[in-house]
Amino acid sequence: MELPVWFEVGTFVVLGVLLIADLLIVTRRPHEPSLKESGLWVSFYVALALVFGLAMLAFAGGQAAGEFYAGWLTEYSLSVDNLFVFVIIMARFAVPRQYQQKVLMIGIIIALVLRGVFIVIGAAAIERFSWVFYIFGAFLIYTAIQLVRSHGQDEEYEENAFIRRMRKVLPISEDYDGSKLRTTVDGKKLFTPMVIVLLAIGSTDLLFALDSIPAIFGLTQSPFIVFTANVFALMGLRQLYFLLGGLLDRLIYLSYGLSFILAFIGVKLFLEALHTNTLPFINGGEHVDWAPEIPIWLSLTVILGTIAIATVASLVRSRQLERRGEQPHAVEDLTDRRKSVTPGAFERGGDGGGSGSGS
Template structure:
């Protein structure tokens, strides 16, 4: 495998930093709600950059490096989509206004990139020093694959871990947001806003995700340059991807099963590689075990195939359609009642809520019956309609001009 020169490293890091700065100054600094067209455009731009970079790796580094990069990038991108479920729940839990969510996501991406870079360097050092570390990485991925088979995305259940609990305990914040500011004044005193708290929660949670994703990509390539670039490019377009597919996230009901299969495959690949490189005394007397290893090209084909099947089956699933409609209605009602304050955007959210309710009514009867049994959801929707009627009666509801 060809070594990567220091010049290439410097240019690559400079390019990634430049993309992050461009993202901040041209998109995130001015708080706004990205429309579907904007999110789709910039998602395609970042994916195209990642693909072109991979083509360059393939041309200048050879087919092996190219296949390893693409396998790593696709795997990390798939894991990032799964992470978006948790980001969505965090945004809802902290009641972050839609226009301010971009800054939170970009902060989380930067923290994650820095943390994962550290994990990559540590992982590479461990691999170079201890061949048995592949056994540990493989075990981590197999356990993670088993955990993914559990339904971890319960409706309305916000994630909770020690990072979030510590942040809530030690970061004293005001009760309300002040735009996207991190500090505000309350009773004449300078205090933190909830914006800082949610940034810590997003960044901290994403660091925990790295404990799974870094072993996964090391199972596909041990080239530190490829591990770093595949990880970085999978994160760079994550903010735009969030706004592009957040309405479809709940539709991907079988994504966790697909990811479990992928992580299981990589876990087995790591264990086989560990057996091949074995120097653990109590395994085959410290000698290597003659086993068949899974080629990277085969891994890439399996990963893409699993993801395609998972997404197609999810999109065609009646269960996915029902869960999408329920989650959409709950999200729009919650935003309308508890999060947004801008009259024009509130009116837009209310009309989205009406569209989601139409979808609920178009579901098969067995799903509609289950939805009617969700007392909390029914009360939430009724309250949204009641509040909208009160706002219209009071003349405080924005009504768009007609032509």
């Protein structure tokens, strides 16, 4: 795949400007966006990704465009799943609604930086060691199994060892001071609970990057497509957080859909590795010609179909449960959680719940 240099440079410039503009909007006017505002922004970013895919089609051909769309859809689906954890973190730490936009934006920037690092490492590993596909494939299949096994369990944010350590080391105030990271209480400089929230979001982003990068490298080996697909998947994520709202509770089969997608990509990675490996214990060190190749159009079809089936099945099942007077359990009832958690829990070591072993 050969793309004009001006196209790649122009893409990064436009994406950078959009991200900076988004950050300035959040910084200057912290608020909880309305459904209309969130819907317009999400529609804009989705339309932008679709147009970018058409540009890839024009400049690089159908294969590159298909890889971008497949990667973007996969990363977008994983990003929606990430929102479940963000919702729980926001409720766990009782973040005021008007400041959640800023937390989400900082979390997105952290995610972009971490994924950029993992993309560079992953691309270098693939370039040098073809057998790394086996590791990526095994990791994705393992993640898929874990998603299925954890389905239906009550979601609860468990602080990892790093967050628990920061609680003990940093002097933290009991209450928020707007969106500030530092405040003064009785003449003493303290960190606000916002610091712990951002550390929790950042450490969670690290785990998400470990899932998402192997997944997209199973669809394309182009670092440019990998990075742009990740950027487009993350842009608009904070608006999507407010747009979906209670709909997150109804996506009860999303984890099944994602587990199938990750397992499918994991198998695809294994098959591709069989075509390129030179390991002595596999086919005597020779390439395996009989291993089938999964074309990108088939990957795109499987991803689209899985997302559609999981979404429709979730909404149908949720409606059935509501008619019977039951509540969907994709995410716990966060209204009650917000009432039961107070910012003062930071000083008490997290009495609001969820202070378990490291995740």
